[in-house]
Amino acid sequence: MAFRAHLTSALFASLISLATAALAQDGGGDAVNRPLEDDATILDRTGRPGTGQPEEGAAGAEIQGLSLYERMGAPLPEPPPEKPYDGPLDEAYGAFQRGLYLTALDKALPRAQLGDPTAQTLIAEMTTRGLGVKRDPKAAAFWYGQAAAGGDPNAMFQYALLLMEGRHVERDKAKADDFMRKAADAGNASAQFNWAQTLVSDNPGRKGLQLALPYYEKSADQGVADAQYAVAQLYNTLPGVSDDKRVKARDYMLRAAKAGFDTAELDIGIWYVNGIAGERDYDQGFQWLSRAARRGNVVAQNRLSHLYINALGTRPDPVEAAKWYVLSRRAGLTDAGLEDFYLGLTEEQQKKAIDAANRFRVK
Known part of the structure; x- marks a missing residue:
C-alpha cells in the first residue's frame, strides 16, 4: 500500500538557514553560491545583467538569485509515488x-x-x-x-x-x-530528508551540511524533489565535494525542476543563464524561468522581465517585460532598474502591460 508521506514544510522553511552564517565563518564561503568568472553575464539579485564584479561597497559578486536558505519557505512538491509492493501477498x-x-x-x-x-x-x-x-x-x-x-x-x-x-x-x-x-x-525517503534537516539544525555550519548530505542523496535518489534541490545546491558549492559529484549538480537541479518544484525551476533557469554548474544556455534558461513565472514565482517573474529587456533566450519585448515587472511589483518585489525601464515606456505600452498583467492567471 502506498502511504502519502507528508514532508514537514515548517522544518524545511527554517532549518538549513541556520547553517549559512556559520558556514561563511568557517571560511567555506556561501553554501549555495560561488564566484563567477570576471567576464560572466549574470542575473544578480535585482535581475540586472552584470559583469560578475561587485559594486563598490557590495557584499560580493556571487549572486545568482535567492539562495537555498532564503527560500526554504517555498511550497514543497508532492512526494513521489512509492514503488509498487512486490513482497508477500497481504x-x-x-x-x-x-x-x-x-x-x-x-x-x-x-x-x-x-x-x-x-x-x-x-x-x-x-x-x-x-x-x-x-x-x-x-x-x-x-x-x-x-x-x-x-x-x-x-x-x-x-x-x-x-x-x-x-x-x-x-x-x-x-x-x-x-x-x-x-x-x-x-529507507523511508521522507524520513531521510527530514533527518538531514535535523542534522543541519543540530550541527550549524559546514559540519551539519556534510553530515546531512548522505541522507539528502538517498532521499533525492528516491525521487524527493526538495532533497534533489538540496543535493544540487550542496554539490555545487559545499567545500570538499568530490569532482564526480560536483558535475552532477545541474542534473539534480533539473530533476527537481521537472518534478514541479517551482523553486528549482527558478534556479535551473538562473543556472542556465549564468552558466552555473555547466554551460550557458539562454534558451533553456528562458524556458525554465517562463515556466516558474507562469506558476506564480515572483522572483522568476522579475528575472523574466530582464530576459525580455536584454533579449536573452527570446526576442526583446518591452510590453511583455513590463507585464512581468508589474506582476512582481504587485507581489512586493521592488526593482529600481525595472522601475526606470517601466517609466521610460510610452503610455500605450504601459497600458498594454497593465492589461496583460490583469489578465494573467497562475497556471
Whole structure:
C-alpha cells in the first residue's frame, strides 16, 4: 500500500538557514553560491545583467538569485509515488488498495492486536483518514506508536512527526529524532530528508551540511524533489565535494525542476543563464524561468522581465517585460532598474502591460 508521506514544510522553511552564517565563518564561503568568472553575464539579485564584479561597497559578486536558505519557505512538491509492493501477498493491504475498507479493517485488526507492525500501520492510516472506521487522531497516534516500536519504517516516520509537533502525543524531541533516524536508515525517503534537516539544525555550519548530505542523496535518489534541490545546491558549492559529484549538480537541479518544484525551476533557469554548474544556455534558461513565472514565482517573474529587456533566450519585448515587472511589483518585489525601464515606456505600452498583467492567471 502506498502511504502519502507528508514532508514537514515548517522544518524545511527554517532549518538549513541556520547553517549559512556559520558556514561563511568557517571560511567555506556561501553554501549555495560561488564566484563567477570576471567576464560572466549574470542575473544578480535585482535581475540586472552584470559583469560578475561587485559594486563598490557590495557584499560580493556571487549572486545568482535567492539562495537555498532564503527560500526554504517555498511550497514543497508532492512526494513521489512509492514503488509498487512486490513482497508477500497481504490480504488486508490488498483489500485497502481496492477500496474495501471494512474488509481491510476486519483482516488487519486481529493482526494488529497481536502485535503485527505492518497491520498496526494500516490501522493507523485508516484511523487517521477515517476509512472504514471513525476518524480518530488519538487512536491513530497510538497505533503509529505501536507500529513504530515494532520497527515499521512508515510508522516510525509518521510517529516521529507526531512526537516532533506534540500532536496527540506528548512532545519528545529525543524520541522523535530516534524514530526519524531509524526510519531514514530503514529507507523511508521522507524520513531521510527530514533527518538531514535535523542534522543541519543540530550541527550549524559546514559540519551539519556534510553530515546531512548522505541522507539528502538517498532521499533525492528516491525521487524527493526538495532533497534533489538540496543535493544540487550542496554539490555545487559545499567545500570538499568530490569532482564526480560536483558535475552532477545541474542534473539534480533539473530533476527537481521537472518534478514541479517551482523553486528549482527558478534556479535551473538562473543556472542556465549564468552558466552555473555547466554551460550557458539562454534558451533553456528562458524556458525554465517562463515556466516558474507562469506558476506564480515572483522572483522568476522579475528575472523574466530582464530576459525580455536584454533579449536573452527570446526576442526583446518591452510590453511583455513590463507585464512581468508589474506582476512582481504587485507581489512586493521592488526593482529600481525595472522601475526606470517601466517609466521610460510610452503610455500605450504601459497600458498594454497593465492589461496583460490583469489578465494573467497562475497556471
